[in-house]
Amino acid sequence: MLKPARVQNTTEAEERAVFRGTALPWVFLLPSLLILAVFVYLPALQTLRLAAYRANVILGTERFVGLANFTELLLSPAYRQVALQTFVFTLLTVTLGLLSALGLAWLASRPIRGANTYRLLLIYPYALSPAIAGTLWLFLFNPEIGLVNKILGALFDVRPRWLDTPSLAFGLVTLAAIWKGLAYNIVFYLASIQNLPGDVMEAAEIDGASGAQVFWRVAFPLLTPITFFLVFTNVISALFDSFALTDILTKGGPYTGNAGATTFLVYQLYQDGFVNFKTGAAAAQAALMLALVAFITWMQFRVGERRVHYGS
Amino acid sequence: MRNVKTILLTLALTGTATAQTTVEFWHSFGDAKRTGWIQARADEFNKANPGIKVVPSYKGSYNDSLQATILAARQNKAPALVQIFEVGSQLALDSGAFQPISSIKAVDFSDYIKPVINYYTIGGKVNSLPFNSSSPVLYFNQDLMKKAGLNPKTPPTTYGGLLKACQKIEAAKLGATCFGMSLNGWFVEQWMAQQGAPLLNNGNGRQGRATATNLDSAAAKNIFGFFKTLQANKAFTYTGKLEDWDGSDAIFTNQKTVFHITSTADIGNIRDAAKTSGFTVGVGVLPIADGTKRNGVVIGGASLWVSKSVSKAQAEGALDFALYMTNTKNMADWHKLTGYYPVRQSSIELLRKQGWFTQSPLQLVAFNQLTKTVPSPATAGGLNGAAIQTRKIIEDGLQKLLAGQSVEAALQETKARADAALNEYNANFK
Known part of the structure; x- marks a missing residue:
C-alpha cells in the first residue's frame, strides 16, 4: 500500500513524478509514522496486551487471565x-x-x-x-x-x-x-x-x-x-x-x-x-x-x- | 549536560559548593488561595534551608496525582512529597511506592491531635503526616429556625431531635425543606464511627485486609433508617447528583433547607454566602443515632506521603518541609485561611490565646467534636484499597433508598456490591 504506484502513461506531468527508490518515500513518511507509533500504535498494542491481564496500575500487579476480562x-x-x-x-x-x-x-x-x-x-x-x-x-x-x-x-x-x-x-x-x-x-x-x-x-x-x-x-x-x-x-x-x-x-x-x-x-x-x-x-x-x-x-x-x- | 556534571563534581570535590537537594511536592489544590499559601511556605523554607529546594506543584485531583506519582515512581522520577486523600491511604500503602515517615527519622508526634494521627498510623507506624483535615458538622439557618419556633441555641444533636425539628418546620410552612446535604459515603463512615461501630471487618481493615463491610449491622440500619424516615416525611432534599458538595451548599445558602451537613472546611464559605443571602448561620455537632454514646468523628482530608524511591537527603528534606509546613504557627494560619483543622494541639492553644474562638465561635464546635473523639478502631477510620469504589457504592445505596427502596433491600444490595468490590481488590494479592 505504501509503495509508490506504478504510473501509467498519462499526459499530466505531476502524475508522472515518481520516486526513484523505495527509501525516499519512507524517509518522508517517517516523522508521521514515528508520531503515530509513539502516541497511537504502541499505546493501542499495550492496551490490547493489558486486556488479557488482571491488572491494577497503582499496585503494579499483573496476572494473566486470557480472555476472562472480556x-x-x-x-x-x-x-x-x-x-x-x-x-x-x-x-x-x-x-x-x-x-x-x-x-x-x-x-x-x-x-x-x-x-x-x-x-x-x-x-x-x-x-x-x-x-x-x-x-x-x-x-x-x-x-x-x-x-x-x-x-x-x-x-x-x-x-x-x-x-x-x-x-x-x-x-x-x-x-x-x-x-x-x-x-x-x-x-x-x-x-x-x-x-x-x-x-x-x-x-x-x-x-x-x-x-x-x-x-x-x-x-x-x-x-x-x-x-x-x-x-x-x-x-x-x-x-x-x-x-x-x-x-x-x-x-x-x-x-x-x-x-x-x-x-x-x-x-x-x-x-x-x-x-x-x-x-x-x-x-x-x-x-x-x-x-x-x-x-x-x-x-x-x-x-x-x-x-x-x-x-x- | 556532561560538562555541567563535571563542573558540579569539581565544585563538590573542592568543597566550594554544597549540592542542592530538590524536593518535588505534588498537591491537589488548584485554587489561588491555597496554592499561594503552600508556595509561600516553600519559599520561606527554601530561604532558611539553602541546601534544599522545595518545588510545589498542582497535579490535578487526588486521583490524578496519585496515579501520576505511581507512574513516575516506576521510572524512578517520583516526587519526594505527595498529598494523598484519606480514602487513598490503603491504596497508597499497597502500592509500595511510599515509606512510613516514622522510619525516615525520629519525629515527636505527641503534639498531633490524637484522632488525626490515628487515622494515618497503620500497623504501629505513622505512614504519612496529616495536613488538611476536616470533619462534618451541622449547619443551621437561625432565622428560619426561629420562624418555625425552634431555639437556635439548642440545635438538634440526634437523629430523633432533627426529625422532631423537621415536624415543626413542616408545620410552619416556610417554603423550605427541613434538611439537605450532599450524598457522600464519607458521612456514612462518620456515622458508623460515631456509634463506635467499625465500617469494615478485621478491625476496620486495620488488623488485616478488610474482606467484608459491616453494612448489615444495627449501626448501619440506624443510618439508613434515618434517611428512610426523612424521605417518608419529605423532610430531605439534595440536587440529585452524588457528591455534589457545591450544589448542596447552594441549596442551603439559598434558604431552601433549614439544616445542612457538610465539612468544617466549608465554614468560611458558607458563613460568607449566608451573609450575602441575608441570614445568620449556626454550627452544631454532627447529629448522631439516638441512644448511642458520642464516640467522635473520623478525620477526613488528606495527608503528606514521602516516596520510597528518592534519596535519603530528599526524603529528609521532604519530611523537614512537611514538618515546617505543619508547625504550630503555620497550622494556625492555615486554619484561619481555609477552615481545615490545625492538626496540632499547640496550634489550638495558639488560636485560643489569639482569641480566635471568641472571634469565630462557629469553629469551636468543630474543634470540640474532634478533640473529644474516643480512640478506637472505629474512630481511627476504615482502611480498604477499594475505598473510592465502596464509598460510591454506599452513595448509590442511599440514593436508591431515597428513591423508595426499603432499608433492608438497600442495605443488602449495597453490602453485596461493596463486599464484591473488596474481594475483587483483595484478589490482586493472590
Whole structure:
C-alpha cells in the first residue's frame, strides 16, 4: 500500500513524478509514522496486551487471565446495561440532533430579516466547552434553586427531580448532548444548504412543487453527503464526547438496575480505569470500543459507496 | 549536560559548593488561595534551608496525582512529597511506592491531635503526616429556625431531635425543606464511627485486609433508617447528583433547607454566602443515632506521603518541609485561611490565646467534636484499597433508598456490591 504506484502513461506531468527508490518515500513518511507509533500504535498494542491481564496500575500487579476480562464484561449485567444505554443515547442524540439541526438550518437559511442574527445565535453554543455547558445545565436543573423548576413550580406547581429520577436524568443528558451538538451540525447544514444548486430548486418551484416537496424531494437528497458525514461524526461524538457532560451533570447516576442510568461506555471505562484503577478491565473495555469504532468506520465506507448521492 | 556534571563534581570535590537537594511536592489544590499559601511556605523554607529546594506543584485531583506519582515512581522520577486523600491511604500503602515517615527519622508526634494521627498510623507506624483535615458538622439557618419556633441555641444533636425539628418546620410552612446535604459515603463512615461501630471487618481493615463491610449491622440500619424516615416525611432534599458538595451548599445558602451537613472546611464559605443571602448561620455537632454514646468523628482530608524511591537527603528534606509546613504557627494560619483543622494541639492553644474562638465561635464546635473523639478502631477510620469504589457504592445505596427502596433491600444490595468490590481488590494479592 505504501509503495509508490506504478504510473501509467498519462499526459499530466505531476502524475508522472515518481520516486526513484523505495527509501525516499519512507524517509518522508517517517516523522508521521514515528508520531503515530509513539502516541497511537504502541499505546493501542499495550492496551490490547493489558486486556488479557488482571491488572491494577497503582499496585503494579499483573496476572494473566486470557480472555476472562472480556467474558466477565460481556456477561456482566452492569456492562450490558451500560452498552444498551449507550446505544439508545447514541440513537436519540444522532437522529433527534440531526433532524433538529437540519430543520433549524433550513429555517435560518431562508431569506428573512435578521437571518444573520439567528445564525449567530444558533452557532454560538459550539464555542462553549462541554464542561461549561454541563455546569450551566446543572445550575438550570437544580431541583431546589434551578431556574427551570422555579418556572415550572410557579406555572404548574411541579418540581421534577431531574438528576435522580432515572428516566429524567437520562432524558436530560440526552437533551444536553443534542443541544451541545446542535451548533456543529447547523454550521455544516447551513453551508450545504447555501451551496444547493439554485437552478434545480427554482425549476422545481416553477414546476409547481410545494415548499415541503422542494425540501424532501430536492434539497434533502442533495444533502445526503453532508448528512452521511454528520451521522458518523455524531455517532463518534455521542460515544466518546458524552464524557464531560455526564461527569459534570450526573456523575453517571442515578444508579438503577445494575448501573447508573447515565453511565455510558466511555464513562464506565473512565470509572474503572482511572477512578477504581481496574486497569485490566478498563483495557478490555477500550479494546471493545476499538472494535466498535472499527466496525463503524467499515460501515461508513460500505454505506458511503452504495447509498450516498455525491452528484456527477 | 556532561560538562555541567563535571563542573558540579569539581565544585563538590573542592568543597566550594554544597549540592542542592530538590524536593518535588505534588498537591491537589488548584485554587489561588491555597496554592499561594503552600508556595509561600516553600519559599520561606527554601530561604532558611539553602541546601534544599522545595518545588510545589498542582497535579490535578487526588486521583490524578496519585496515579501520576505511581507512574513516575516506576521510572524512578517520583516526587519526594505527595498529598494523598484519606480514602487513598490503603491504596497508597499497597502500592509500595511510599515509606512510613516514622522510619525516615525520629519525629515527636505527641503534639498531633490524637484522632488525626490515628487515622494515618497503620500497623504501629505513622505512614504519612496529616495536613488538611476536616470533619462534618451541622449547619443551621437561625432565622428560619426561629420562624418555625425552634431555639437556635439548642440545635438538634440526634437523629430523633432533627426529625422532631423537621415536624415543626413542616408545620410552619416556610417554603423550605427541613434538611439537605450532599450524598457522600464519607458521612456514612462518620456515622458508623460515631456509634463506635467499625465500617469494615478485621478491625476496620486495620488488623488485616478488610474482606467484608459491616453494612448489615444495627449501626448501619440506624443510618439508613434515618434517611428512610426523612424521605417518608419529605423532610430531605439534595440536587440529585452524588457528591455534589457545591450544589448542596447552594441549596442551603439559598434558604431552601433549614439544616445542612457538610465539612468544617466549608465554614468560611458558607458563613460568607449566608451573609450575602441575608441570614445568620449556626454550627452544631454532627447529629448522631439516638441512644448511642458520642464516640467522635473520623478525620477526613488528606495527608503528606514521602516516596520510597528518592534519596535519603530528599526524603529528609521532604519530611523537614512537611514538618515546617505543619508547625504550630503555620497550622494556625492555615486554619484561619481555609477552615481545615490545625492538626496540632499547640496550634489550638495558639488560636485560643489569639482569641480566635471568641472571634469565630462557629469553629469551636468543630474543634470540640474532634478533640473529644474516643480512640478506637472505629474512630481511627476504615482502611480498604477499594475505598473510592465502596464509598460510591454506599452513595448509590442511599440514593436508591431515597428513591423508595426499603432499608433492608438497600442495605443488602449495597453490602453485596461493596463486599464484591473488596474481594475483587483483595484478589490482586493472590
